[in-house]
Amino acid sequence: MKKSLIALAVLSATSAAAFAQSNVTIYGIVDAGLVSERGGVANTTKVSSGVGAASRLGFKGTEDLGGGLSAVFVLESGIKADTGESDVAGSIANRQSYVGLKSTTAGTLTLGRQYTPYYESVRDVADPFAMGYAGTAKNLFGVAGNNTRNSNAIVYQTPVVEGFVGEVSYSVGEQAGDASAQRQIGGYVGYANGPLNVRVAYNARNNDLPASKLSTDVGHNTLIAANYDFAVVKAYAAFSKDKGTNSSALGNTSNPFGYTVAPVASKDSTVALIGLTAPVGPAGTVMASYTRKNDKEVANHDADQWAVGYSYALSKRTSTYVSYAKIHNKNGASYTVGNNAEAGTGDKAFNVGVRHSF
Template sequence: MKKSLIALAVLAASGAAMAQSSVTLYGIVDAGIAFEDNGTDSVTRMDTGNLNGSRWGLKGSEDLGGGLKAIFTLEAGFNPDTGAQADSTSFFNRQSFVGVSSGYGTVKFGRQMNPVYATASTWDSFGDALAGDSSHLFSYNGSRTNNMVSYNYAASGFYGELQYGLGEVAGNNDIQDEESAGRTAAMFVGYKAGPFDVVLTHQNIHNGTDTTPYDTATKMTLLGGNYDFGMVKLFAAYAVEETESGILGNKRDQNDAHIGLSAPVGKAGTVMVSYIKKTDDLKADADAEQFAIGYIHKLSKRTALYTSYAQVSNDSAASYKAGKLATPAGNDSKLFNIGVRHSF
């Protein structure tokens, strides 16, 4: 009887080893007070997702043997100040994908981060967060892409990802046609070694519903990175965006430049500063710049306090904003916030 029990235990253990699986529930709750002034109006409000977007999610994997794993992530954003979904039309609005991974890379299917957003922490000293968020002036073209197929690989310091978002327009979604309606083709490639990390991203979005001359296409290319000197980490990036339209050959060319740094303050604090310049090559008096400063203080591995300030200065024909208030052309936009983030 004893031998039979031992045999059963060994069999059960070997079966578990062959098909191990795990599911993790995780999340972030982030909220604080913000004061915003657009030069004409001002408001004090409770803001959410200042340092990190508030969310809850499920992620898991199953060991399929031979180094192959099945993976998935389902992630939903919410607003803790009201309890509402961050996106009323999409429940798992942040990420929603399934895939397989091995030593040869990872393939994923579903809603995923686009290249500029996915690599922001590499070249933005604020990491796409707080009042210094680079997306105020940099053209992210959204943060995530629906219906995406991606392939990711990393080895020997090199890393990269190829992305294709299906346009899903019936009769006009040939994967080999660069003008396939609504499709997105994107990539990023980088190299990280010691204190040095650099990345190049490119995204090409075809926005039309068909291939008529009135369709538009948006192309975004960004080169950026950081270097950690120990006491100070320096960040820099330069991006070029080109939007073309079949209507009278209209197009828009914009250039974005970022320089910033972060530095530790004691054992628990980090201070960040940044300067961003947007240049519009086609529209007169439509340039803008942003200066920002911020501070994060970690109370523990999961809880942090933060505060930040940013000011966007617009030329007479520019109307970029530091927060949520629409900014009249030529006005400055100012944002100050303070809050707490807890992860679980």
């Protein structure tokens, strides 16, 4: 009888441990490249981190709670591969930091610092360069600052149903005395089936600063994007309408071309993109895009970007790349050619580098 009770206790403990089994993964990217920027006040040649994809170190995990429900978390910090420093001084998990619950039938709810649905849609559906290299869509699309990711966010993503998926994000402003100040709301609806991927995304940020009694308008971004894989080539197209304060913030705000009057960001513009990727042999990929920024304000700060790149996979985890992009600024516009981690200093840039994922 005593032996039976001991065996039952051991079985019960083992079952409980299996039920609450958790899985933690350490992951990251180390990306470094040689960057040459021309056309600004001063030409620059340097070694940069995160040219193709931002260098990072992260921890992510899941715990099976039973019944199709899991706990999930991510802690992700940006690093500078060229110097070994954090990309934001004093930060621990500045890129992503969230915890939540994931259900196989009800979707996923997470809380913390996270990407905006608008940024995810440009990166995952619209941009052949996936926000990296000299050709990144960041150069002309309104994804700078809080439009990339925001803190204090509550995000819900639906499960995929017949190819359809949706996401809603609400970022609490946390401004004393004004619940709407600095608040950010966004979402997307997407459909992916076989070679077709389509997404419509929206972002709105209240720019009020109650502490300084400064009242500004709300910045709005509306995007429609699609790509279609023809096997021999994958075609991309996107259109974004950006209106209001900080709807299309300049990546480089230091007057990089030395104008007598420093340009300011447009509060009313559209961006259109067409592009492609194409496999070359078993391990190579060509990337190309044309992007046009149409400023609808009186200054008419329009810009066109042409970009081309090539990535070669040395293995499943390691690749080399080369890319070039040129922006034609009009009427005193000051858009710069950057990469995934930098805003750039000139109207053209060339980069070559190596990326390793683990």
